[in-house]
Amino acid sequence: AQSVAQPEDQVNVAEGNPLTVKCTYSVSGNPYLFWYVQYPNRGLQFLLKYITGDNLVKGSYGFEAEFNKSQTSFHLKKPSALVSDSALYFCAVRGGLSGGSYIPTFGRGTSLIVHP
Amino acid sequence: SQTIHQWPATLVQPVGSPLSLECTVEGTSNPNLYWYRQAAGRGLQLLFYSVGIGQISSEVPQNLSASRPQDRQFILSSKKLLLSDSGFYLCAWRMGLAYEQYFGPGTRLTVT
Numbered sequence: 001a002q003s004v005a006q007p008e009d010q011v012n013v014a015e016g017n018p019l020t021v022k023c024t025y026s027v028s029g030n031p032y033l034f035w036y037v038q039y040p041n042r043g044l045q046f047l048l049k050y051i052t053g054d055n056l057v058k059g060s061y062g063f064e065a066e067f068n069k070s071q072t073s074f075h076l077k078k079p080s081a082l083v084s085d086s087a088l089y090f091c092a093v094r095g096g097l098s099g100g101s102y103i104p105t106f107g108r109g110t111s112l113i114v115h116p
Numbered sequence: 117s118q119t120i121h122q123w124p125a126t127l128v129q130p131v132g133s134p135l136s137l138e139c140t141v142e143g144t145s146n147p148n149l150y151w152y153r154q155a156a157g158r159g160l161q162l163l164f165y166s167v168g169i170g171q172i173s174s175e176v177p178q179n180l181s182a183s184r185p186q187d188r189q190f191i192l193s194s195k196k197l198l199l200s201d202s203g204f205y206l207c208a209w210r211m212g213l214a215y216e217q218y219f220g221p222g223t224r225l226t227v228t
Contacts, residue, residue: 032215043122043206043219044160051215090160094215103175104217108159 002027004093006107013081014115021076021110023091033074034092034104035065044090050074061085081114088112118143122207122220129227135180135194137223139207142188147209149190150217151182154204166190202227 003026013019025031032051036044048059055067065076076089088111094104119142129135141147151163162175164182172182179198183191190207204224208217 034216036219041204041222041224043222044208044217046216046218049216088158103162103165106160 002093002095002105004091004105004107006089006091006110008110009108010111010113012113012115015083016080019078019081019085019112019114021089021091021112023074023076023107024072025074025091025093026072027093027095029095031074032094032104033065033067034094035059035063035074035076036090036092037061038088038090038109040087047076047089081112083114083116086112086114118209118218120207120209120218120220122205122223124223125221126224127226129197129225131199131227132196135192135197135201135225137192137205137207137225139190139192139220140188141209144188144209144211146187147211149184150208150210151190151192152206152208154206154222155202160206163192197227199227201225 005024007022034049035047037047038044047063048057048065050057050067058064063078065074067074088109090109091107092104121140148167150165152160153163154160164172164174166172166184169184179194181193204222206222207220210217
């Protein structure tokens with residue numbers, strides 16, 4: 001079975017500081033990994049994905065994520081946080097062609113609060 | 117470009133009443149479609165998914181059902197709502213060869 005853990009319910013960061021939202025995963029075979037963002041009372045928006053290739057992937061709104069196979073992690077990062085980045089962030093994993101389920105499994109979400 | 121619509125945006129229904137939520141996708145064909153429920157603004161619970169017309173897989177046995185009468189239409193229904201059915205319902209689609217999902221704006225359901 002595949003699973004995702006987002007160990008922090010909430011992350012607080014000052015505007016202009018770098019931010020990291022953590023995600024670890026478990027899946028058979030090679031993982032397909034995703035980050036989504038959700039603003040209040042809205043649907044989830046896709047930010048970025050790792051399928052294969054470079055371990056550092058870049059996505060929307062200046063976000064990036066680093067895939068670390070040995071640590072089974074896929075942490076979301078941004079060099080300089082904005083107040084408008086405050087939202088709920090979800091990590092998701094699904095199996096690729098080599099195993100796991102094609103249905104993605106989502107983490108419980110991390111609330112990011114950026115203080116002015 | 118592709119867009120996904122959900123309606124209604126909000127709904128307040130009494131316990132025991134029926135439910136019908138609709139999701140439609142524009143600008144694509146034969147998408148994979150998903151219904152999720154999000155309780156208390158947190159984790160997503162997958163309810164149903166569909167890989168084609170009339171093909172529905174249920175992830176959670178409960179008083180909800182889903183149907184896909186047309187290629188780009190996905191409907192979530194209930195004959196009798198329970199208080200525990202309250203939540204934020206999200207529809208999503210994914211193209212077969214792509215990997216990420218795209219979500220609709222959601223329906224906020226309150227069962228009173």
